[in-house]
Amino acid sequence: MSGPRVFLVDDHHLVLSGVRAELGDTVELVGEASEVEAAIEMIGEREPDVVLLDVHMPGGGGRAVIEAVMPNHPNVKFLALSVSDAAEDVIAVIRAGARGYVTKTISGPELVEAVLRVADGDAVFSPRLAGFVLDAFAADYRGPVDPELDQLTVREKEVLRHLARGYSYKEIARQLAISIKTVETHASAVLRKLQLTNRHQLSRWASDRRLV
Amino acid sequence: MAKVADRRILAGMAAALVQVVLGVGLVAAGVAVFFIATPSVASPSAGILATAAIAVGLVNVFGPWWWRLTHDLSAERQERIRSQERAEVAAHIHDSVLQTLALIQRNAGDARTVSSLARSQERELRNWLYGTPESESAESLATLVQRVSDEIEDLHGVAVETVEVGDCPVDERLVALVSSSREALTNAARHSGASSVSVFFEVEADQVTVFVRDRGKGFDLEQVPADRRGIADSIMWRMDRHGGKAVIRSTPGEGTEVELVMPR
Numbered sequence: 001m002s003g004p005r006v007f008l009v010d011d012h013h014l015v016l017s018g019v020r021a022e023l024g025d026t027v028e029l030v031g032e033a034s035e036v037e038a039a040i041e042m043i044g045e046r047e048p049d050v051v052l053l054d055v056h057m058p059g060g061g062g063r064a065v066i067e068a069v070m071p072n073h074p075n076v077k078f079l080a081l082s083v084s085d086a087a088e089d090v091i092a093v094i095r096a097g098a099r100g101y102v103t104k105t106i107s108g109p110e111l112v113e114a115v116l117r118v119a120d121g122d123a124v125f126s127p128r129l130a131g132f133v134l135d136a137f138a139a140d141y142r143g144p145v146d147p148e149l150d151q152l153t154v155r156e157k158e159v160l161r162h163l164a165r166g167y168s169y170k171e172i173a174r175q176l177a178i179s180i181k182t183v184e185t186h187a188s189a190v191l192r193k194l195q196l197t198n199r200h201q202l203s204r205w206a207s208d209r210r211l212v
Numbered sequence: 213m214a215k216v217a218d219r220r221i222l223a224g225m226a227a228a229l230v231q232v233v234l235g236v237g238l239v240a241a242g243v244a245v246f247f248i249a250t251p252s253v254a255s256p257s258a259g260i261l262a263t264a265a266i267a268v269g270l271v272n273v274f275g276p277w278w279w280r281l282t283h284d285l286s287a288e289r290q291e292r293i294r295s296q297e298r299a300e301v302a303a304h305i306h307d308s309v310l311q312t313l314a315l316i317q318r319n320a321g322d323a324r325t326v327s328s329l330a331r332s333q334e335r336e337l338r339n340w341l342y343g344t345p346e347s348e349s350a351e352s353l354a355t356l357v358q359r360v361s362d363e364i365e366d367l368h369g370v371a372v373e374t375v376e377v378g379d380c381p382v383d384e385r386l387v388a389l390v391s392s393s394r395e396a397l398t399n400a401a402r403h404s405g406a407s408s409v410s411v412f413f414e415v416e417a418d419q420v421t422v423f424v425r426d427r428g429k430g431f432d433l434e435q436v437p438a439d440r441r442g443i444a445d446s447i448m449w450r451m452d453r454h455g456g457k458a459v460i461r462s463t464p465g466e467g468t469e470v471e472l473v474m475p476r
Contacts (some may be wrong), residue, residue: 138378
């Protein structure tokens with residue numbers, strides 16, 4: 001078993017080698033790039049299952065890569081990896097289409113789990129992203145509200161709160177007495193809302209705050 | 213010596229007796245004037261005099277007792293305030309100075325760590341003694357929590373992952389909440405063995421909630437030794453005193469989570 005085919009994009013070589021070591025044999029590494037242009041080209045050629053990419057890079061960052069690749073290769077999934085970025089950058093890569101966001105301080109096994117989860121089509125939230133979503137959706141919103149997209153359900157908030165507290169999907173399932181599949185469904189629904197909501201203040205909100 | 217004290221007590225008793233006799237006499241005289249002279253509207257002076265005599269007499273009899281009673285009450289209240297202040301100071305010293313001293317002992321071989329610990333503790337203590345009280349500085353909760361997280365990272369060398377949802381100005385209760393969070397963080401950093409601790413706080417319309425969580429070794433809540441004052445006293449007592457509540461969940465081998473809720 002070789003696991004999902006993974007491509008790495010990061011302009012820090014130390015990070016690249018660190019991630020490579022952490023992923024180890026659990027995935028099949030099909031390539032890596034440290035520049036936006038090269039990444040777009042190589043990802044198009046090799047069509048990996050998951051692209052693990054840095055949020056902040058010269059030349060448009062992870063967002064530029066996602067926007068260039070996604071229209072032509074809809075099966076490629078993206079997981080954003082970052083050290084300490086402005087909330088607006090993170091929200092931008094998510095809204096561009098990334099399936100999740102994790103910080104570079106994530107442990108090896110957790111990173112592997114996140115990659116496998118994204119490969120399966122599920123969403124991945126770092127505690128910070130979960131907190132960010134809670135905060136953004138709690139802000140006052142004036143304007144037409146589409147409950148399907150502009151509001152979180154009670155259960156979704158509960159799942160997000162647990163994610164923000166640092167719980168894994170498995171632990172959340174146990175705590176809330178629901179199946180892991182249900183937790184994944186809630187997380188995916190939240191991600192979809194985050195990507196599609198018309199909450200105009202979302203981007204302004206994000207620029208006011210930093211995801212440290 | 214004993215004789216002197218005895219004499220003084222006797223003198224005091226005699227004075228009290230004279231006072232009571234005098235008071236009763238005045239009251240009796242006043243009442244007698246009413247019966248004998250039956251003061252009329254035309255000559256009210258005797259009546260006024262009698263009333264005054266009764267009043268002075270009553271003050272003589274009951275005054276000392278009443279004075280002692282109110283004096284005791286206010287002394288008791290002062291004592292209570294003083295003991296609360298003492299508990300507050302003890303909690304603060306426990307959170308800061310005692311923790312630092314413990315760290316200094318453990319790092320006794322490392323001169324640089326020791327001096328940096330001492331320096332930061334000195335700064336903290338100076339601020340606490342002479343600086344503006346935390347509750348009065350116009351500061352946001354998020355800033356305060358972040359600063360506490362930074363401090364714990366510096367002090368204990370563990371990573372503190374802080375997630376903040378919402379923000380609000382800090383008042384006295386929230387300072388208590390932050391102090392309790394600090395204590396929970398310190399406990400996690402010192403005793404859990406985990407390399408990182410997560411802090412999540414959320415400001416809602418009616419309350420502020422903080423979760424401090426580690427994936428360390430955990431402990432059996434039933435068997436916390438009495439000398440581990442931190443959890444039992446500092447967190448629970450402080451939250452309770454300010455109208456909040458603290459819940460501690462721990463499973464040996466899995467970690468600990470402290471939940472703190474303070475109404476707004």
